[in-house]
Amino acid sequence: MAEMPETSKKQFQVDVFAITRLIPEGRVSSYGAIAASIGSSGAARRVGWVLSGSFGTTPPVPAHRVVNRLGLLTGRMHFPENMPMENLLRAEGVEVEGNRVVNFDALHWDPIVECEFD
Numbered sequence: 001m002a003e004m005p006e007t008s009k010k011q012f013q014v015d016v017f018a019i020t021r022l023i024p025e026g027r028v029s030s031y032g033a034i035a036a037s038i039g040s041s042g043a044a045r046r047v048g049w050v051l052s053g054s055f056g057t058t059p060p061v062p063a064h065r066v067v068n069r070l071g072l073l074t075g076r077m078h079f080p081e082n083m084p085m086e087n088l089l090r091a092e093g094v095e096v097e098g099n100r101v102v103n104f105d106a107l108h109w110d111p112i113v114e115c116e117f118d
Contacts, residue, residue, distance in 0.1 A: 012038070012040065012043075012046065012050065013050050013053075015038040016034060016038065016047050016050045016051065017050075017054060017057065017061050019034050019037055019038060019111050019115075020034065020051065020054075020061050020062060020063060020065070020066060021059065021060075021061060021062065022111065022114075022115060023062060023065040023066070023109050024109060025062075025092045026092045026093045026094060026107070027065065027094075027107050027108070027109040028065050028066065028067050028071070028089070028094060028101055028104070028107050028108060028109065029065060029066055029067075029108065029109045029110065029111065030044070030066065030067060030068060030069045030108065031044035031045070031047040031048050031051075031066060031067075031068060031069075032044040032047075032069050033108075033109075033110045033111060033112070034047045034066065034111060035047045036112060037110075037111035037112050037115070044068075044069075047066070048066075048074070048075055051063040051066055051075065051078075052075065052078040055079075055080060062088075063075070063079075063085075064079070064083075064085045064088035064089055065089070065092075065109075067101055067104070070100070070104070071100050071101035071104030071108075072099060072100050072101075073085050073086060073089075073096065073099045073100065073101070076099065086099070089101070094107060
């Protein structure tokens, strides 16, 4: 895979953060849905990588609201010990069982469906 130019990397990060900030409290999205919404279908892992570096960003990025396509909390190991992903989701009313979002299909927020893009 060819290396992405630095300006493209920065824009990708800006776009991922912007979409992630739109996810409503109590809902979740997936890495793939975010990638597709910014025109980068197939870049789900890259979205995860970008979100793993979002802690401490201002304004905050609710990375805890992004899970894999099956509702699994696959990024949980990247969260700081003092703010576990599962606890952040539960604080918003999202039920988690076995590191998976319960009722994922009903809670899934797809930016392509939910947002109006120009």
